[in-house]
Amino acid sequence: MFERVLKDPVHDEIVVDDAWIWSLVNTAAVQRLRRIRQLGTSYLTFHGAEHSRFSHSLGAYETMRRLLQHLQKRFGWPHSDRDRKLALAVALLHDVGHGPFSHTFEKVYAYHHEDWTRRILLEDEEIRRRLDEIDTDFAQDLVGVLEKRGKFPIIQQLISSQLDVDRMDYLLRDGLHTGVSYGSFELARILRSIVISDGQVAISENAIHTVEQYILARYFMYAQVYLHPVTIGSDVLVANILKRAREQQETAALYLPKALTAILHEDSRPLSVKEYLALDESTLTYAFHLWSGSKDEVLADLSKRFLYRRLLYPIVCSEPSLEIRAQLRTLIRANGYDPEYYFAGRTSGITAYIYHGEGISIATKKGDKVELSRLSKLVRELSTSEEFCLFLPREIFLENGETAERIRRLLQVSVYPS
Amino acid sequence: MFERVLKDPVHDEIVVDDAWIWSLVNTAAVQRLRRIRQLGTSYLTFHGAEHSRFSHSLGAYETMRRLLQHLQKRFGWPHSDRDRKLALAVALLHDVGHGPFSHTFEKVYAYHHEDWTRRILLEDEEIRRRLDEIDTDFAQDLVGVLEKRGKFPIIQQLISSQLDVDRMDYLLRDGLHTGVSYGSFELARILRSIVISDGQVAISENAIHTVEQYILARYFMYAQVYLHPVTIGSDVLVANILKRAREQQETAALYLPKALTAILHEDSRPLSVKEYLALDESTLTYAFHLWSGSKDEVLADLSKRFLYRRLLYPIVCSEPSLEIRAQLRTLIRANGYDPEYYFAGRTSGITAYIYHGEGISIATKKGDKVELSRLSKLVRELSTSEEFCLFLPREIFLENGETAERIRRLLQVSVYPS
Amino acid sequence: MFERVLKDPVHDEIVVDDAWIWSLVNTAAVQRLRRIRQLGTSYLTFHGAEHSRFSHSLGAYETMRRLLQHLQKRFGWPHSDRDRKLALAVALLHDVGHGPFSHTFEKVYAYHHEDWTRRILLEDEEIRRRLDEIDTDFAQDLVGVLEKRGKFPIIQQLISSQLDVDRMDYLLRDGLHTGVSYGSFELARILRSIVISDGQVAISENAIHTVEQYILARYFMYAQVYLHPVTIGSDVLVANILKRAREQQETAALYLPKALTAILHEDSRPLSVKEYLALDESTLTYAFHLWSGSKDEVLADLSKRFLYRRLLYPIVCSEPSLEIRAQLRTLIRANGYDPEYYFAGRTSGITAYIYHGEGISIATKKGDKVELSRLSKLVRELSTSEEFCLFLPREIFLENGETAERIRRLLQVSVYPS
């Protein structure tokens, strides 16, 4: 009997009892996820957030495995071993297309990690060989689930909905590593309360407060961790490094990995899957090292700021008018910083729960199904909230009292960086 | 009042209430530790072991801070703010000289992370400027503590002895991240039981079982985590990559970071501190990426094995005779592998407690001080144990039944890799 | 230096570093709290809820101690050792007047645990002697704080407000013992964010999400633990036992402890503090043992039901009309049960946060103070919710299908006890 057991800080044990799944874990494409952090630049805010997408992928797999045990026992689902493998594989592979700091990349380049996930699943030789072992439609079905094509509605919901194994694992895992209790919820009870009826996933009404707890865990993790101003500022920094590097291609490209060069030249020939897979956070970090010695002073300075955590300073305030923004840009330029790279504003919004179209379905005691927010006032009122944040070099405050004072007056805030 | 509070998965909160310490945290040399994993290649065995030496350095600092609070309250020690700063800084900086996979590096090259720690503390401009803020002897005193020159016996013991803040933090931290309970012990009680008498650190006799628990935590972490055969095999792989790269300098050095080139050419001009600090795990990982495309097939293959976790297979057995080793080498060569890079034996020994010279001192109820192992039979009998392990390519087993059978017979083991 | 350290499952260590506090811990009145469960009958729903008010009292004390350390360091408060002792003592003693299942008692008899707390603090010889050691006003001041007379506004808020050490400890402690994660929140951060300004307690604005988490922890603990229908049903049972015993005084009083007899005869001479202190859950449980052998069948049956957990069955439904209630009573009587003791309805309401009059004050960045619900939409919308529940003997469902069917139809519910 095949069995591999991996110790895990969240689930205690991750059990791989299917040799085929184990062969997927051991592909280069999955192992590469060890070199991509789960929370991008968050480790610059919460030093413990050093865990990788590899650990999370195993965790999502394990959550799915436990959920399938319950669904099998209770509802005789999945009906086939192929469906079971599809569900497990999609949990393991759902993040396989992520690149280094993907969310930031996506804002700068024409790049979508979902596209890369699809391409890897269909084109990577090693992965494809494994998937074809099941049958030749398997890879397409896997992609279909991730792209929500509707052929496997249950699996689709289990991996990507408002209540899925992806979110369940990352809330607990990100909470553990950042050291906060915000992401905690009753995992075992949630799993046990999931029902399948009429070919749809729903959750039993008597677990409604447990679902609320899970929704609130998302809310608190967004409010306190994922959208932390310092993290957003780190993302801004990475985005501006990439932007500058693209504009200064000749300088930046020196000695760069081919994959990175290709991605920087978005107009050049398309990147191959193989090249893409050579991209990870060590590649990008090494590029930052190189760029920190660049002749382009802006590129060099931004790179060093990232490597040595001299981040842009975040100021939470109400969104300034265009006129005030213009004045701020002038001030920043007057202090010797190009506002194009040293000044930014970001609005971040928390959406802990979206109910139009794809809400969580509650199976009531009366036998019907009702969307969660119609039963839970707490969830219903948990509407989107937004926060605006401005970023600029901390040194302006420290070195130039007059400028600092003017910025404070313009933004009507009292900020004293240290 | 200055205060920075960092959330931490081990200590809940890390409190920096001294602006000078905070300025040390924010040096490039300390921030670089974010890019060096605490447990080297262990993450290939325990996927959760992705935490960095930066997190551990903060943890060692926090443990020292709490310990000093106790010692101050109880024994009025440290007597001066300078001593307090010295103790805190040494906890924060004790690992600053570590490089990527340092322990492995040290086996291949004339390289000692302790030397680099000393050089960074004395020569790195930014660090040195901070240290000189206290006084011009401070940097030398810091080095002196780490090199056990005896001028600050108490601080020396608190950072580097059989019972020190370094070990206390890493046992708990490594346990948490690998997901095992082996490293747990009663931290608060240990800290509270530390006494200072006659200018020496000792531990109160009524905490003797708690000290035993701590010693056993070390034993179990060595037995189950630190010396795991898969981890040792990963280290062998890294060592062999580096060995091959040194021998194939011309090929290997293409496009390499200067620092790495310099370190590979150990006969070349000495590395500067600045160059050394540009070396981290992203640099080395990127080198592995490059080497994985090298024309040298051995270097390329070894690099890919590391990146995609196709590790050498460990066989725990009794140490074979020279004759049997020779036969094994012949077999391995016959299978197309150069035994110089694909075959190795390692003996690993657990030493949970060393009592000659530098044991833990117990302050007895009668008022004298006695070395721990004289009071604790459990610790006394916890003598060194050793295990031998052989490493070779897994494929030999999978592809060649006859060879596999001969290896098993030669080693008198029954091994069935999968 | 005086120091007693007690291991605690919630706070790791409880540190008593004041010999006078230790002398209070060791009074008979405080030790008696070991024999009164913190959560009354909840252990019949959550078997782990076996912890006592003694453990909670120590926990509230410890939370206060840590909070005072912070306030002292930050705001130089408390200004005097007397105030410090008052704050610590009030945390330790705030529950000293609780009797066995007090909340239930209070519903049946003219009994208020707050009255008994006051009487014990003022009249118990041993307690009073300790309090008088500080000064002769101390006992009155202690009572004054608990009765919110306003003389010590800060201490009053710290022990009894929407955000106090009492709630902080019990949420964490009750969560731990019941085995749920609902009560978790960031204790250390809350404590660190408490500020004193203008002689009032407030909480720093940047901890607003942490306060939300704490308010939600209360909400979830009420929804999932404190107001669990099975627990409410257990309380109904205890109340009905006491009611019956009062009505059947002659039978019930046989061999009863004097204190219990006196309390049952509410018209008789008033109970002395000494007699009251002899009352604990062992006294009451022993009475249930005796009554389970009573000649009065109702008293005997109800007592056995409690002792052996054959509880009334809870049916969550909308509150029935008087007419339907009357029909239900008739049905129950027809099945051989006196509805006076075997039938009850209870409305339970969750109020996670009350903001009129005594809300949580947020110290904003702008320097003013604003009531929490004006800044937090989440808290504002967390209005009171109510649930109605009916209780009756489970056997009616199991033994009489026709009656069961009629009850279901009357209540328009589908209930299948097992």
Next chain:
Amino acid sequence: MFERVLKDPVHDEIVVDDAWIWSLVNTAAVQRLRRIRQLGTSYLTFHGAEHSRFSHSLGAYETMRRLLQHLQKRFGWPHSDRDRKLALAVALLHDVGHGPFSHTFEKVYAYHHEDWTRRILLEDEEIRRRLDEIDTDFAQDLVGVLEKRGKFPIIQQLISSQLDVDRMDYLLRDGLHTGVSYGSFELARILRSIVISDGQVAISENAIHTVEQYILARYFMYAQVYLHPVTIGSDVLVANILKRAREQQETAALYLPKALTAILHEDSRPLSVKEYLALDESTLTYAFHLWSGSKDEVLADLSKRFLYRRLLYPIVCSEPSLEIRAQLRTLIRANGYDPEYYFAGRTSGITAYIYHGEGISIATKKGDKVELSRLSKLVRELSTSEEFCLFLPREIFLENGETAERIRRLLQVSVYPS
């Protein structure tokens, strides 16, 4: 499908998926265990140790349930549903005969909780009816397993050997509630490593360090919790109360529960099972309340000491000679205390592992079975250790300096109670 899920602080969830097991949980005999603390008087040392034998019984059941899942999947054992039920029932019921402070009772009276377990299983009407539902031999087989008659060797080992579900649950549970980390070990891995071969239970060799960790957890729990001098002193107190009550029957028996009277008069007619089951810690505690008002001053004083935690003071020392003991008794008597009740010596010995006859069997890689201590030097050397402790009234030290000094000199210790 039948399923009851109970939240548990140790195992997260306790799953009862067999209606028959649930019917056993709900018997009066099992519910009574809620009124008997798992650790006797330990809560007077570790205030958190308030959990009951009921919680532990559920935990032992759950550990068995998980273990059976593994054994079923791996070894197809148990072969029949009857064996499965036998294993689950024995885990749930193994402690059913325990009375209040049983271990202490056993030292004073001719009383063995094992006898009561047997009698309850065979004679209690409600329990017997449930057991007979399986078949009429079931009750005898259950008793047979507990009495190690050898008919069901595997089940016997799983419930009562050096590595059984009883110990596994209580180490974790007692650790959690006392708040210490000493009892932690890798439960999931131990369970997964248990093998059945040749009809015997053994543990796989590669889990040998995990077994060591478990043995050490026992050692530390004995050393730090179970044999804590303050707990032993509390037991001495209970024993002396019972001894005095027996000797002063006429006084003591006033108003006493029949069961207690009967047990005190050991020469009287034998106690029935029904009477025995009415005995729990509330009964005994209530007796202490009554006795605390007794005319017999010794009985009254000892009872108050227990109720209000004015325990005998423990002095750890080497065992004194008969002559010195005699002198101590004289001294104590001279201070107004009858040494028969206020003076005692106890030797407590830690035996973390017993290997003669019934050691833990390790299934080696070579295929044979070897007793643990032959493979583990750590376990082999963990020999029995003993500690002697003397108990006497603390007041003697506080009130009579001269006596205190003489005691110290006689015992050659330095004791300063406070």
